[in-house]
Amino acid sequence: MFWPFHKSRYSDGEIDLVEMYKIKGDELNDYIPSVYYEIYLKENNKRIGKCDLRIGMDHKLYYAGNIGYSVSKPYRGNHYAYKACKILFELAKDKYKMDEIIITCNPDNIASKKTCERLDGEFVELVDVPLGHWLRNQGDYQKCIYRFKL
Secondary structure (H helix, E strand, O other), X not given: OOOOOOOOEEEOOOEEEEEEEEEOOOHHHOOOOEEEEEEEEOOOOOEEEEEEEEOOOOXXXXXXXXXXXXXXXXXXXXXXXXXXXXXXXXHHHHOOOOOEEEEEEOOOOHHHHHHHHHOOOXXXXXXXXXXXXXXXXXXXXXXXXXXXXX
């Protein structure tokens, strides 16, 4: 596939994460730098989802987590979010010198809870999202918090 400019690509042999863009930490995103990726099947270069890595930690990010992911409906149930997270763990550790990751999910999101458990995350707590937090403003009232040592 031809890319109009170089995009970093990271693979586990089955999926590729293609770096789409980076956001520097500034006032608009609470000074948290982030890197956004698209997830592709390696065998046919089919886009199957997206994920992001938020670098750093603060009181607001604790509720949102360092990693977000979404897998397109036809590709769910194949552990692609798990595989993407494994790649992101390596990037977080090796490239961004992080030693811990937080992933959060809504209590009713069974698939994400299973992904966090499959990743051997430590369940930390079920928390209420504080009033005024951007997650609460979009309708998320509670989060399950999982911690991962890298």
